[in-house]
Amino acid sequence: MDWRQLWEICSAPDNVPIVGLIPLLAFYIYLAWKQAHANDVLIEQLEGDAALAKTHHRKTWPFKPGWQKEVHVWPFLLRIEFLAAIIVTIILMVWSITLNAPLEEPANPNLTMNPAKAPWYFLGLQEMLVYFDPWIAGVVMPTMIIIGLMVIPYIDTNPLGSGYYTWKQRKFSIGTFLFGFIILWIAMIIIGTFIRGPGWQWFWPGQTWDHNRLIYEVNRDLPDIFGITSNMAKAIFGAIVVGGYYLLGGFVVYSLFRRYMGKDFKRMSLLQFGITQFLLLTMVALPLKMGLRLLWHIKYVWITPWFNI
């Protein structure tokens, strides 16, 4: 266990934000979960008691008749904003006094940094470069993430859970978002920050970064395993595999939706459902491809003269 190595990674000034983000995220997940749980208990209670549901104010916080439903922004909100501004300023001041912004040597195109890492918030994308060619990891995936985020309000047809924390009413959407945000985004950043060392090789936390380490890995392509040699056959084979993944996966998504989310499925138009299927399968494809690479050393699934996937 090389504690010094671990400390050097964690204390690198530009890594401090991600080190800080982890407990912060844990805290806010806890805060959200606590409220979601309380709301879920209330929902269950109200669903079992129609009379109470009619009179209850439908929040977990106390409310008594005669209490005003609204409060003045001045001072009740503004004082909180003022306090928040002061606290943020103090945190920022203390942080800026105790920790200096990094400054390396002057830029030198002839001296490559190893590892050359992007800023921490982009390390998830950089980590994806291991599993996909740059045009997917660097261009298509980020575009899909942005578009995927933007279509969320238009494909989530569930009217429940608007304006309050809940888990039971939105299991699928919250589960999907947590998977995307925590597993595919944050965890990838953590891998990129703490685990990737020189040569973008895998070093477990606490393992010394060995700049001379060589790894003899033979990566194969999926068509090779099936003994396919001609280029034409490889292209067709890959198209079948990838197309098959989306067709078969699409069917699985459909049968799961029909079975477990019948109401949501009923509300969705064909376009909404199609987009959901596609985005969901693309999202799941990332860890699948990671698994293929890490466990079976498979580099490409689909090889064509123009692009490889």
Next chain:
Amino acid sequence: MAEENPKNGKVGLVDRVKDDIQAMKVDIPAKAKEQIEGLKDPTKTQVYTSIFRHKHDDTPRNRALGVLSNVFLHLHPAKINRDAVRYSYTWGMGGITFFLFIILTYTGVLLMFYYHPSKVQAFRDVLYLEHDVPFGKILRNMHRWAAHLMVIGVWLHMFRVFLTGSYKKPREFNWNIGVLLLVFTLLLSFTGYLLPDDQLGFWAVTVGTNMARATPLLGHEGPFGSMLGMTPYNDVRFGLLGGSIVDANALLRSYIWHCIGIPIVASILMIVHFWRVRKDGGISGPAPVMLEAEADKPRRGPKAAGE
């Protein structure tokens, strides 16, 4: 009254002056007294009333006016849901992100006084800031860390908005503006990364823009790129960097995007974002919980807009 000159019936100059002095002895103290009386309550002065349009006694009307008659505060409604001020609901992340943007603008403008976006001077300017400019080090540190905090703030804000389902009807469009703001926040941070012109920024931007080489159709290494005549000297990466390598033009371009281009676009989007928060019915909650049985019935009455 000055006495008439017995010789020609006219008032002499000396007498007039004497007379004025007499009058002044009465007038000025009287005015001074009035002035001092007036200053005892400065809220009644013309200057004060021209600036502040309403009284500040603690009445509901004045509380509302305090928000509504102030250009910076009138972004807020006069009153909000009693539960909406709970920290546990909003986490305050949207506001904190905006506050960090203000800090970044402020520290950024100050940094611009000391920084030249040229290969010769950029790195030296940062050294100069670190070692010679009074408070230069803390200025740079604050700008750097506020930028990182802003990225975190945007992510947590988005996370909260998702978990509370606040992107749902009628706030779909504002969620989209928010996604664009996320992108611009990351781009602001990324363009700033190159500016110190050190190894860290140089290689981070090299790695980042190398991906642009691989853009399908538009990058010279991307699928179908070479078929469309893309070379390292005319593809999308060339456009981003102003050259085929990260050099002087790239530094200038990222400086201009960082200090002028993106902040303007982001500011405009922020205006729309905040405006839409109000127009879409204020902050989304905490709304009364809905039951499964009510899911497909349209909401009516006071509960319609999240109460």
